[in-house]
Amino acid sequence: xxxxxxxxxxxxxxxxxxxxxxxxxxxxxxxxxxxxxxxxxxxxxxxxxxxxxxxxxxxxxxxxxxxxxxxxxxxxxxxxxxxxxxxxxxxxxxxxxxxxxxxxxxxxxxxxxxxxxxxxxxxxxxxxxxxxxxxxxxxxxxxxxxxxxxxxxxxxxxxxxxxxxxxxxxxxxxxxxxxxxxxxxxxxxxxxxxxxxxxxxxxxxxxxxxxxxxxxxxxxxxxxxxxxxxxxxxxxxxxxxxxxxxxxxxxxxxxxxxxxxxxxxxxxxxxxxxxxxxxxxxxxxxxxxxxxxxxxxxxxxxxxxxxxxxxxxxxxxxxxxxxxxxxxxxxxxxxxxxxxxxxxxxxxxxxxxxxxxxxxxxx
Amino acid sequence: xxxxxxxxxxxxxxxxxxxxxxxxxxxxxxxxxxxxxxxxxxxxxxxxxxxxxxxxxxxxxxxxxxxxxxxxxxxxxxxxxxxxxxxxxxxxxxxxxxxxxxxxxxxxxxxxxxxxxxxxxxxxxxxxxxxxxxxxxxxxxxxxxxxxxxxxxxxxxxxxxxxxxxxxxxxxxxxxxxxxxxxxxxxxxxxxxxxxxxxxxxxxxxxxxxxxxxxxxxxxxxxxxxxxxxxxxxxxxxxxxxxxxxxxxxxxxxxxxxxxxxxxxxxxxxxxxxxxxxxxxxxxxxxxxxxxxxxxx
Numbered sequence: 001x002x003x004x005x006x007x008x009x010x011x012x013x014x015x016x017x018x019x020x021x022x023x024x025x026x027x028x029x030x031x032x033x034x035x036x037x038x039x040x041x042x043x044x045x046x047x048x049x050x051x052x053x054x055x056x057x058x059x060x061x062x063x064x065x066x067x068x069x070x071x072x073x074x075x076x077x078x079x080x081x082x083x084x085x086x087x088x089x090x091x092x093x094x095x096x097x098x099x100x101x102x103x104x105x106x107x108x109x110x111x112x113x114x115x116x117x118x119x120x121x122x123x124x125x126x127x128x129x130x131x132x133x134x135x136x137x138x139x140x141x142x143x144x145x146x147x148x149x150x151x152x153x154x155x156x157x158x159x160x161x162x163x164x165x166x167x168x169x170x171x172x173x174x175x176x177x178x179x180x181x182x183x184x185x186x187x188x189x190x191x192x193x194x195x196x197x198x199x200x201x202x203x204x205x206x207x208x209x210x211x212x213x214x215x216x217x218x219x220x221x222x223x224x225x226x227x228x229x230x231x232x233x234x235x236x237x238x239x240x241x242x243x244x245x246x247x248x249x250x251x252x253x254x255x256x257x258x259x260x261x262x263x264x265x266x267x268x269x270x271x272x273x274x275x276x277x278x279x280x281x282x283x284x285x286x287x288x289x290x291x292x293x294x295x296x297x298x299x300x301x302x303x304x305x306x307x308x309x310x311x312x313x314x315x316x317x318x319x320x321x322x323x324x325x326x327x328x329x330x331x332x333x334x335x336x337x338x339x340x341x342x343x344x345x346x347x348x349x350x351x352x353x354x355x356x357x358x359x360x361x362x363x
Numbered sequence: 364x365x366x367x368x369x370x371x372x373x374x375x376x377x378x379x380x381x382x383x384x385x386x387x388x389x390x391x392x393x394x395x396x397x398x399x400x401x402x403x404x405x406x407x408x409x410x411x412x413x414x415x416x417x418x419x420x421x422x423x424x425x426x427x428x429x430x431x432x433x434x435x436x437x438x439x440x441x442x443x444x445x446x447x448x449x450x451x452x453x454x455x456x457x458x459x460x461x462x463x464x465x466x467x468x469x470x471x472x473x474x475x476x477x478x479x480x481x482x483x484x485x486x487x488x489x490x491x492x493x494x495x496x497x498x499x500x501x502x503x504x505x506x507x508x509x510x511x512x513x514x515x516x517x518x519x520x521x522x523x524x525x526x527x528x529x530x531x532x533x534x535x536x537x538x539x540x541x542x543x544x545x546x547x548x549x550x551x552x553x554x555x556x557x558x559x560x561x562x563x564x565x566x567x568x569x570x571x572x573x574x575x576x577x578x579x580x581x582x583x584x585x586x587x588x589x590x591x592x593x594x595x596x597x598x599x600x601x602x603x604x605x606x607x608x609x610x611x612x613x614x615x616x617x618x619x620x621x622x623x624x625x626x627x628x629x630x631x632x633x634x635x636x637x638x639x640x641x642x643x644x645x646x647x648x649x650x651x652x653x654x655x656x657x658x659x660x
Contacts, residue, residue: 050559050563052559052562052563071562072559072562072563073562073563073564073565073566077563078563079559079560079563081556081559081560082556083554083556084556085554085556085557085559085560086557087557087560087561087574087575088554088557088578088579089574089575089578089579090574098561098564098566098574099563099564099565099566101570102561102564102565102566102567102570103565146560146564150564
């Protein structure tokens with residue numbers, strides 16, 4: 001068993017409090033992703049797990065063993081770095097074999113393991129080359145090869161795909177996921193890209209300002225964010241946040257936008273207490289559809305001008321002004337005509353996320 | 364008319380670089396190639412203080428040089444200083460650079476202080492050390508006496524067992540900072556990620572040094588060795604101030620020997636022959652070394 005447990009972790013750089021009490025558990029064999037905007041502490045957290053950063057408080061345990069005071073080399077960890085950190089004067093073979101040679105593995109075992117790793121990653125033909133003669137994607141594979149050949153307990157990835165172009169990134173993302181299935185080790189992955197986080201993770205830890213803002217399965221975080229920050233971080237295009245007031249009268253609730261339109265909430269989402277309060281109505285672009293004839297249950301209708309129409313082939317993004325802010329709707333391509341002026345939208349109010357603007361909490 | 368004018372202007376355009384460089388090349392040839400050729404010519408004549416015999420003497424001086432034990436001894440002294448001082452400067456410079464790689468408070472001030480000796484003129488450094496080593500007034504003797512607990516008389520610039528240590532101390536003191544500075548720059552360019560990867564890979568200190576650090580700093584290191592090697596090969600000032608090549612000819616290096624016979628004994632043609640031989644030997648050694656450097660890339 002090689003799960004990861006972190007309790008009460010703090011890290012300070014002089015006056016800057018980078019990690020403010022991290023508690024987390026990652027199950028053995030799972031794929032966890034730390035995601036968040038730059039400066040949120042996700043890389044620091046990963047480097048602390050590796051032992052490349054000293055921590056000020058707290059404990060880190062790998063497979064039940066406390067490694068907080070162990071040197072990086074003694075933690076049985078393999079890591080893939082953002083800039084690959086390949087050894088430039090060694091061939092691909094020697095790069096991958098470096099850790100094994102350092103740990104005095106017998107030559108035949110080194111050959112077997114490097115051969116296997118190269119096979120898995122499809123880089124057998126490159127073994128005699130130097131890193132500088134490889135493309136970005138090939139270097140990435142070598143870096144991964146160097147990590148897997150050691151058969152460490154825990155794999156760490158520090159934004160490994162951020163230096164690749166978009167197409168290669170998609171391809172390597174798939175490979176990393178496949179690799180995880182194949183070798184079944186615990187993997188911790190850091191990224192600022194929410195698409196990578198969503199597609200790769202069994203479990204996402206979303207960080208903000210040195211704290212875990214929310215953690216859970218990708219779709220849980222997507223559908224049930226605990227704060228406005230989580231809601232706007234995940235999802236592309238970004239969730240629409242429309243200012244308004246939540247008004248409850250005799251057991252029925254509605255969101256009244258600043259521009260006056262009233263959008264009824266379905267009965268099961270009604271708030272009990274009569275009254276009203278300011279609110280941000282969070283609605284994802286894919287839950288704005290075209291209103292046709294009668295509205296489906298739980299939907300509210302609103303009309304707006306189509307200010308900007310951006311077809312992408314499969315989907316078309318339409319931007320309109322609703323409630324005084326720019327709102328994006330993601331519509332099926334054949335639903336929209338490029339020259340359209342006014343569009344009637346159906347908002348799926350059952351999926352709406354209501355955020356208290358003063359605390360950023362979802363209510 | 365216009366056609367001819369155009370031809371001329373394209374000619375100038377095409378060769379503009381060469382035309383612009385011509386004056387500089389002329390000056391360079393005048394100040395370096397001419398003296399070289401003149402020296403070669405003189406080395407085949409027999410000019411001395413008393414005699415200006417310009418007739419062709421063949422390889423007389425070259426043959427004499429090959430059998431001149433004082434010349435070979437001077438070469439030996441130079442080599443001795445080279446093989447001790449150069450590795451010491453590299454090792455000490457490297458160790459210092461590693462120490463200063465960390466972000467210490469006041470790092471810049473310490474680096475500046477450390478580099479001071481290199482900024483001094485070698486003759487000043489030599490004179491300073493001569494005072495430091497002085498038997499009656501120098502602090503070195505005093506400190507040693509204090510450490511030993513009884514008065515010790517150390518004739519640093521006269522005692523045969525102490526002259527080389529004195530020269531080496533002065534030389535290493537002055538030029539270690541140069542190595543330190545170059546190696547500090549080279550070391551700060553070593554990729555931090557590679558070192559971290561090696562740590563996670565469990566590599567030993569020696570493995571990290573030989574497989575990651577050394578290859579990364581090799582270009583700078585080779586250039587530093589070439590510069591300092593050549594510098595030490597022509598070492599003069601420090602020894603001149605400390606011992607003038609003495610006692611006897613015990614610390615006479617190639618430069619001092621050449622100076623003695625050229626400008627004290629005015630054995631001009633013989634000096635020219637020795638200079639040419641040294642230039643030839645150095646050219647061959649340097650060409651070989653630079654080829655090796657190229658091959659590394």
